[in-house]
Amino acid sequence: MLDGRSCVVPGLFSSSCQADNNWSFMKFMPDLDMTNGKRHIDIDDEDERMPRKVNRRLDSCYQGEMDSVVPQIDLDDDQRKDFEPLNNCRIVEKAVAFSVQFSAEQSQLSLLQLSLSIFGDEQQKERQLDDGNLMNSNDEPSDEQKERYAGDSSDSSSLLPRMNRDSSITCLSRCSRSDYGSLASLNRSFRNIIRSGELYAWRRLNGIIEHWIYFSCALLEWEAYDPIRNRWMHLPRMASNECFMCSDKESLAVGTELLVFGRELQSHVIYRYSLLTNSWESGMRMNFPRCLFGSASLGEIAILAGGCDSEGHILDSAELYNSENQTWETLPSMNKPRKMCSGVFMDGKFYVIGGIGGRESKLLTCGEEYNIQTRTWKEIPNMSPGRSARGSEMPATAEAPPLVAVVNNELYAADYADMEVKKYNKDSKLWITMGRLPERAASMNGWGLAFRACGNRLIVIGGPRSHGEGFIELNSWVPSEGPPQWNLLARKQSGNFVYNCAVMGC
Incomplete structure (x- = not known):
């Protein structure tokens, strides 16, 4: 799934943002x-x-x-x-x-x-x-x-x-946290409360959240987009080797961090971008390193489930990451091992959907629900949105993981083949077609297309496959306002294949 893996992120300090993006600042x-x-x-x-x-x-x-816009x-x-x-x-x-x-x-x-x-x-x-x-x-x-x-x-x-x-x-x-880089330059006191995370902790305590979209259309380059102020920001380049650059990667935004998972030679590695310091660092390790897993975040915690180990074995294990203290906790195992699956939080519970599992690496149509309070998994049949008739003959590994996202505790999916957006009915456990996806949201069997929740709206990030058209488009739809009506948020000159995407809300 390209909305969390390859096959996202703002510069905190205004000096770099001005140089790269020529931001317009508020005038008062x-x-x-x-x-x-x-x-x-x-x-x-x-x-x-x-x-x-x-x-x-x-x-x-x-x-x-x-x-200009005033906070x-x-x-x-x-x-x-x-x-x-x-x-x-x-x-x-x-x-x-x-x-x-x-x-x-x-x-x-x-x-x-x-x-x-x-x-x-x-x-x-x-x-x-x-x-x-x-x-x-x-x-x-x-x-x-x-x-x-x-x-x-x-x-x-x-x-x-x-x-x-x-x-x-x-x-x-x-x-707005768009201005925190400039606030940090005012004096040492401002800089300290921003870099320490105290200001973000205060925002979280008072329910102040801004959702920003982070995505990568180049192997080691990340962009961030603020949909409220229509601002672009370019992250520092990741300092990694060629092996990591060319490996399959997953991404996850949790708290004030962006995590990018990949491989270097024979080992798995995690690069962590901190919004507080506007920098990347590596060295963090899971209890059970993995790739091709399903994941989702809820505030300062995230859950990663399934995937493959360094030897290619499909896993049924899961882990919880706490970004406050940067610790990993091993969770009870799922009912089925699976890789190339997707993860979401809905109604306070974590769901892993679809994927590939079993000895013959067959496509899984079921999902599993993890209850954080009881620490138990429950299998849910037919929770995966499945494939269209046009994709039914493809090998299981040729298609991207399910493109799913949750808005207001409702589960949606993007059907790349039929160019439709669907909604999951929790009562009947069936998928209902809601309308069309943006016409220019092209993909390669689901790869290269991002489908994410951003606050109260769904975001589709993609670009045309036409030769010579090097740009990416961000389209949004607010489900609570009626049938799908996609609005163009922004367009940027870029590669038109989305390797990774994540949404950070803080």
Whole structure:
């Protein structure tokens, strides 16, 4: 199955994203009152109280896009009490977004200097405003000036002015994670709470989730797409050998990590991309290394089931991975060994669907349900969407694993041969045709096509097979809105064969 294996991922830090993708940043004006060196914030009177040097800078910011997307903050009554010193979180959003805007204009003003004009202490602000040469110069600040304006900014108890730490983190957690790279560059305190994962833990605690799509159309290259802001990001290249590059690979997004499974010579290997550090590393090992398995994630945990060991034996074993502490736990074995299967979470339970098993490596039509609470497996007949008549004569290993995804606890499948999308009826245990797949979602027996759930919608990623058309398309459909109506989310110049795909929600 190409939506989790070959045969996905954003750069956290804005410097690399700007270089590769030329992102557009939000443009806003912070509401600041610098009168008498105070940090009082006022929405209505900012123009009268802003220092002239800063006002000149703000005037230039009003030219261009002023209607950019703003992270919206919806607070209940109890949360609003935490933000009374600042009236509401919109002020903080403006300040942060204003700093983000200037990160793209560092040739005229140091981002560190700007961040201190918003978040720094009184003495640092006074020194900054007194230095007119730096504020009005196009020259790069000297090392002495950088050190002078950067300060320490390491007190994590005062992330935002006049707000306690918990309230500051709550406010920052509601900003889009597209901006976390720029937030990390503001000061050491921001960088620490992002790289430590504390901000993502806070988001998880409060049910704040953004789903991003990670996929690979080149052997060691990964792209990430933010469907909310329509932004592309390019991940650092994986530093692996040729054996891993050419091997079959599976992928899985869990927590703030992207895991890519493959082989190097005679052993299985896992490469782990961390959203917190924007880097790859290897060395992690399962209890029972495998490939061609079925897998799915639920928050910070993931389950991998079946597959083959290094000698090609089909496995019935399963493992649970916890991304919080990076540990593997062996689970009870399935009823049937299987490889080239698919996995999903639905109704809080893990399901493994289809695959190949038995001594003769026959196609399996059954599925199995794993209950996390009771730690037991139950076989479910006819759970695999099966093949169309056009694919019935193919060898079992020629076809991709079932292309399945779950949205709102409903199971869907993509029938690549008949170009249809189907839904599984839990009561009758039958598959019902819902409509058509996007017409340009071509594949090779299911290989090269990605079919994933992304929040409340289904995503199909594929490209045309026509010679010379080197691009990939992302189409989406929201099942709750009615019969399949696929909308084109994005198109990107790329190879048109999807090797791996995963969706990270954090």
